[in-house]
Amino acid sequence: MTTPQTIYCANPGAEFQEDRADLLSVMAATLDRGTYILGGEVSAFEREFAAFVGGGDCIGVANGTDAIVYALKGLGLQPGDEVVTVSHTAVATVAAIEMIGAEPVFADIDATTRCMCPKSLRSVLSPRVKAIVVVHIYGQPAQVDEIVALASEWGIPVIEDCAQAHGAMIGSRRVGSIGHISAFSFYPTKNLGALGDGGGIVVRDDTALAERIRILRQYGWKERYVSLVAGGNSRLDEVQAAILRYRLAKLNERNKRRQGVANLYNEAFIGLPITLPTEIVGTTHVYHQYVIESEERDALKEHLAKVGVIAALHYPLAVHQQPAYEGRIRGGGSLPTTEALYRRLLSLPVYPQLTPEQVEQVTRGVRSYWGK
Ligand SMILES: Cc1ncc(COP(=O)(O)O)c(C=O)c1O
Incomplete structure (x- = not known):
């Protein structure tokens, strides 16, 4: 009798082995082109991923935590503003809110979806709340329609944290296309994973917001070396984008x-x-x-x-x-x-x-x- 192998919850190495021959040539071709950060692979991935999610604009960033950070910055969140989310999430969701100086507030979850409970959300909303981050935990879509309806009563935007739910659907709509803006992680164990860090933001239908975030992700530049606003650095690299294009298919x-x-x-x-x-x-x-x-x-x-x-x-x-x-x-x-x-x-x-x-x-x- 053979000894059973140890089986872990995730196995990004097994996914790499399945893709190995193809990915090695994808990576080599990308490296040979000589552009390594924010080049043609990144823009092609941004177009393809936005289309996959359901339209709008995608902005590639360095990781899923930054995707939430830059979504919040783009929306104009200020230090001291409150952002409602759940405590049942990767700590990254909450860390991102505090990284911009905002204050997280917790709503409870629904026992069935294990995602944000709209009733509990209603009980914590206040005039200080300036955004909601709803998490599609484990790949299960949250009740985003109810949450968006509630948020619009207060005039506040909803960010979907889709780090665990690439491709999940509500009816015929993909998660990430229902709130105002959505954040994805491409960490190697995710359903769509790179071979290093990566993240993406999808803006449903607000080109001005997408443009603001695009500028913020690289020093506030629209034109190289000219900072229009005080931005930061959160860029997706060409090799990860090429890997993500291959895997998106x-x-x-x-x-x-x-x-x-x-x-x-x-x-x-x-x-x-x-x-x-x-x-x-x-x-x-x-x-x-x-x-x-x-x-x-x-x-x-x-x-x-x-x-x-x-x-x-x-x-x-x-x-x-x-x-x-x-x-x-x-x-x-x-x-x-x-x-x-x-x-x-x-x-x-x-x-x-x-x-x-x-x-x-x-x-x-x-x-x-x-x-x-
Ligand atoms: C729900 C959730 N949000 C955000 C993140 C942050 O993503 P990253 O690790 O790419 O920064 C993760 C991944 O760990 C996650 O699972």
């Missing part, structure tokens, strides 16, 4: 493979005392993570490690529970649904290159914990 198919793994898990786990991720009717989940909930989460995680399945916590602590944020964010004292989820959540391996044998190893591992 494969994104739908790779998301389908993630959904295929999720379907196999859903079938195999019927009857077990765990809560499975919910596919909300009318939306398409792209399974950046496949997250179950169990009262016996820690024991199950330990059991899985013994059979070579490294399940993970996304995340071990919600943002308001992290030492850097504890006790100082408005709304952080009243997040019962978020806190209940954090006691129970567990991410199982999901990525397009998982083999049927590996899926079987995971399902056998989970089932065997309950003696099935």
Whole structure:
């Protein structure tokens, strides 16, 4: 009998191996052209990615955190303004808000979508709130239409944090095309991942806003060496853009493979005392993570490690529970649904290159914990 391999939640190396021959020639051709930052590959990727999301303008930036930072800057957020988001997110979402001197405020999540709860959002809105950052966590679309409707009552913009949801849909619309502006990460483990850092902003239909952000990402330049406004440096490089163009063409198919793994898990786990991720009717989940909930989460995680399945916590602590944020964010004292989820959540391996044998190893591992 062969020893089972260790299976991790994500495996960017396996994706590289699948693409290896093609990507090496894509990278070589890009390097041979002799432009390395913000050149033809970046502009072509920006056009193609904007079209994929649903139109508008895309601005490539250095990473997903900066995508939120520059979206907020472009919208004119000022130090001291409040921005409502969720505590159930990568810490990057909240870090980005504080990086511009704004103040995060937490709304609770909905237990089914695990994304921002519109009712909880309503309870924290105030005249100081100048933007909302809604996160499509794990690849599951949030209730953006309800959130945009509520935001428009207050005249404030909605930023979609799509770092975990490239290609996810609400009806026939892709996430990133519903709020006023959206932010993407292309970190290597993402559904659309580069081989280094990368990020992108999509502006739905406001060319002036897109132009402002484009200028801000490079020292406030429209024309080289002339700073019209005080900007910064957050540029996407040519090699990452070329890799992203190659992978964008494969994104739908790779998301389908993630959904295929999720379907196999859903079938195999019927009857077990765990809560499975919910596919909300009318939306398409792209399974950046496949997250179950169990009262016996820690024991199950330990059991899985013994059979070579490294399940993970996304995340071990919600943002308001992290030492850097504890006790100082408005709304952080009243997040019962978020806190209940954090006691129970567990991410199982999901990525397009998982083999049927590996899926079987995971399902056998989970089932065997309950003696099935
Ligand atoms: C929800 C969310 N927002 C923002 C980010 C930040 O992206 P990056 O790591 O590219 O800065 C990430 C990625 O970690 C994320 O998962």
